[in-house]
Amino acid sequence: MASRYGEVYAGWQKDPEAFWAQAAREIDWVEAPRQIFDPKAGVYGRWFPDATCNTCFNAVDRHAKGARAHQDAIIYDSPVTGQKKRYTYAQLLDEVSTLAAVLLEMGVTKGDRVIVYMPMIPEALFAMLACARIGAIHSVVFGGFAAKELATRIDDAAPKAVLTTSCGIEPGRVVKYKPLLDEAISLASAKPTTVLLLQREQAQASMIAGRDHDWVEAMSAARAAGKRADCVTLKATDPLYILYTSGTTGVPKGVVRDNGGHMVAMTWTMQNLYGINPGEPFWAASDVGWVVGHSYIVYAPLLHGATTVVYEGKPIGTPDAGAFWRMIEEYKIVSLFTAPTAFRAIKKEDPHAEFLKKYDTSCLRALFLAGERADPDTVQWAETILGVPVIDHWWQTETGWGIVGNPLGLGMLPVKHGSPTVPMPGYDVQIVDEAAKPVANGKMGSIVIKLPLPPGCLPTLWGNDERMRESYLAEFPGFYKTADAGFKDDDGYLYIMGRTDDIINVAGHRLSTGGMEEVLASHQDVAECAVIGIKDELKGEQPCGFVVLKSGVTRSPAEIEKEIVGLVREKIGPVAAFKIAITVARLPKTRSGKILRGTMKKIADGDDWSAPATIDDPAVLDEIGAALKAKGI
Ligand code: COA
Numbered sequence: 001m002a003s004r005y006g007e008v009y010a011g012w013q014k015d016p017e018a019f020w021a022q023a024a025r026e027i028d029w030v031e032a033p034r035q036i037f038d039p040k041a042g043v044y045g046r047w048f049p050d051a052t053c054n055t056c057f058n059a060v061d062r063h064a065k066g067a068r069a070h071q072d073a074i075i076y077d078s079p080v081t082g083q084k085k086r087y088t089y090a091q092l093l094d095e096v097s098t099l100a101a102v103l104l105e106m107g108v109t110k111g112d113r114v115i116v117y118m119p120m121i122p123e124a125l126f127a128m129l130a131c132a133r134i135g136a137i138h139s140v141v142f143g144g145f146a147a148k149e150l151a152t153r154i155d156d157a158a159p160k161a162v163l164t165t166s167c168g169i170e171p172g173r174v175v176k177y178k179p180l181l182d183e184a185i186s187l188a189s190a191k192p193t194t195v196l197l198l199q200r201e202q203a204q205a206s207m208i209a210g211r212d213h214d215w216v217e218a219m220s221a222a223r224a225a226g227k228r229a230d231c232v233t234l235k236a237t238d239p240l241y242i243l244y245t246s247g248t249t250g251v252p253k254g255v256v257r258d259n260g261g262h263m264v265a266m267t268w269t270m271q272n273l274y275g276i277n278p279g280e281p282f283w284a285a286s287d288v289g290w291v292v293g294h295s296y297i298v299y300a301p302l303l304h305g306a307t308t309v310v311y312e313g314k315p316i317g318t319p320d321a322g323a324f325w326r327m328i329e330e331y332k333i334v335s336l337f338t339a340p341t342a343f344r345a346i347k348k349e350d351p352h353a354e355f356l357k358k359y360d361t362s363c364l365r366a367l368f369l370a371g372e373r374a375d376p377d378t379v380q381w382a383e384t385i386l387g388v389p390v391i392d393h394w395w396q397t398e399t400g401w402g403i404v405g406n407p408l409g410l411g412m413l414p415v416k417h418g419s420p421t422v423p424m425p426g427y428d429v430q431i432v433d434e435a436a437k438p439v440a441n442g443k444m445g446s447i448v449i450k451l452p453l454p455p456g457c458l459p460t461l462w463g464n465d466e467r468m469r470e471s472y473l474a475e476f477p478g479f480y481k482t483a484d485a486g487f488k489d490d491d492g493y494l495y496i497m498g499r500t501d502d503i504i505n506v507a508g509h510r511l512s513t514g515g516m517e518e519v520l521a522s523h524q525d526v527a528e529c530a531v532i533g534i535k536d537e538l539k540g541e542q543p544c545g546f547v548v549l550k551s552g553v554t555r556s557p558a559e560i561e562k563e564i565v566g567l568v569r570e571k572i573g574p575v576a577a578f579k580i581a582i583t584v585a586r587l588p589k590t591r592s593g594k595i596l597r598g599t600m601k602k603i604a605d606g607d608d609w610s611a612p613a614t615i616d617d618p619a620v621l622d623e624i625g626a627a628l629k630a631k632g633i
């Protein structure tokens with residue numbers, strides 16, 4: 001079918017408010033919006049400022065009380081525990097409204113923050129939706145972070161309660177959450193007063209009397225007493241959640257998502273970008289700790305009345321490289337969304353896709369990729385083995401949905417490998433130079449989005465309008481800075497080439513090298529350090545840390561390097577995947593003392609490089625090359 005993209009995008013350009021007013025009709029509002037956008041409110045304006053609504057009502061109640069009551073809302077499949085379970089919308093409503101009553105009983109009310117520290121189990125979704133139901137603001141923390149990272153988030157969000165489990169399960173390893181949580185709470189100054197904990201059979205957590213409550217007992221008591229909580233009416237502009245993401249320092253940014261704009265954007269994308277019909281099984285193989293999980297495991301599919309999949313496993317090793325194909329066949333999944341890393345992992349394990357032959361994946365209509373650059377080799381391989389469109393799309397935690405993509409629901413545009421295709425309605429994407437002047441097609445520049453950002457994007461950072469302005473709006477007045485660099489071709493296709501800041505992308509996980517440098521610098525023997533992201537065949541990038549030891553340190557560098565690797569795991573967490581520390585005599589610097597991280601990266605990646613004219617001593621670059629070689633890099 002011919003794509004309607006051009007017409008739809010032009011319609012948005014002509015009258016953005018009419019476009020979003022139309023999209024807003026898909027939502028059941030308490031009071032429908034009369035004003036679509038208020039340019040004077042908030043940091044750069046607010047969407048649907050006079051509307052009221054409840055996200056949980058739209059994601060759960062309206063389906064549970066309508067024709068979808070007995071349709072699956074959630075499919076849970078956990079190869080790491082051997083469990084499988086399904087919840088209809090009616091069952092989901094029962095779980096969520098009961099849990100919301102438990103939260104109220106614990107003293108959690110509208111506007112309170114709640115940390116959700118849970119693995120990929122249905123209860124994580126119940127937790128998020130129960131918060132949404134009573135207007136509490138959830139903040140989900142990914143299980144692969146260490147106690148200190150959790151403590152930073154607790155301090156910023158100042159939660160009243162924490163919802164958690166005794167453990168998560170990584171292949172071959174039970175990750176005990178409770179000791180990490182207890183340590184985080186002891187490190188934090190904003191201490192939550194209540195913890196609700198789900199005991200899993202793989203680990204029994206010890207409970208602190210008075211503070212910690214057992215999930216199953218609390219739910220049984222609420223059920224026995226017939227307690228259910230209703231949806232609270234919220235302003236469309238009230239926060240639904242805070243999701244922390246790496247910033248350029250060790251302190252993460254609390255990305256805020258509102259209720260109204262988010263619902264409108266999520267719903268629009270399900271049909272128009274992903275081409276999903278209500279009732280269809282849609283699987284985002286990510287984690288609820290990431291934005292992809294928030295948007296496309298939880299909110300968008302449920303708002304749209306689709307069936308979502310909660311998969312507690314990996315693309316490989318649980319048990320093999322056929323795991324994804326088994327899931328697609330078993331649950332008749334029509335669209336899979338994951339990060340390119342997952343496909344690189346499958347390809348590495350099973351290059352000829354032998355496992356695929358064992359399964360019938362004919363129900364699959366498309367594969368969506370995001371989270372990191374989709375390298376053409378991986379895209380091509382996926383297209384060949386699956387025989388369906390493979391659609392790369394580009395977005396960020398901040399935007400909550402695709403900035404640039406290929407809108408399957410509007411009719412696909414021709415695919416160009418290496419490009420996530422074109423801007424979605426809502427986004428006026430431009431490539432500019434340092435002076436915020438547009439650059440010619442084909443020329444690299446900073447990627448910026450003309451304000452206002454569309455519904456669903458962050459209105460601000462939690463409690464910090466100033467950091468929002470400083471981080472995203474100050475450098476290019478009138479625009480949002482994506483901190484990605486890239487170019488546009490003559491057909492208007494975007495190419496996203498990398499970050500302009502110190503963020504790196506490791507297995508689709510966003511990490512701050514600045515944050516890692518803070519950890520390295522805290523080691524007693526380290527005088528100076530630099531962390532860069534170096535090319536990795538599987539994970540896209542992997543962090544590599546260079547350290548200069550303090551004079552007079554006599555311990556062996558190998559011993560110190562091992563400690564440093566351990567320190568990053570302890571302070572940031574296993575998700576940092578920090579495995580390479582290299583001791584060097586000095587770091588390459590400009591005459592003004594700036595460390596030449598860009599040149600170091602080129603050397604490590606085997607790219608062409610030349611010594612910058614401003615370098616203090618070019619010989620240091622050869623020393624870096626030799627140190628990398630000595631480590632086999
Ligand atoms: N809880 C605790 N630890 C976790 C975790 C979690 N939820 N998720 C990952 N980790 C740990 C891993 O066990 C690993 O620990 P290790 O160093 O002891 O082996 C470490 O964090 C690094 O994890 P990861 O970078 O994911 O590497 P991996 O080798 O475990 O797995 C892939 C590699 C490609 C299989 C995996 O990254 C993957 O499935 N990626 C899919 C993409 C994805 O989910 N992206 C998210 C955004 S869309």
Ligand code: AMP
Pocket residue numbers: 245291369370371372373374392393394395396397398420482483484496497498499505508509510
């Ligand atoms: P996150 O906020 O974790 O989703 O990470 C966002 C960052 O990941 C972006 O700023 C990009 O650098 C990168 N990214 C996400 N999707 C893509 C993509 N499709 N192509 C290239 N880079 C991407």
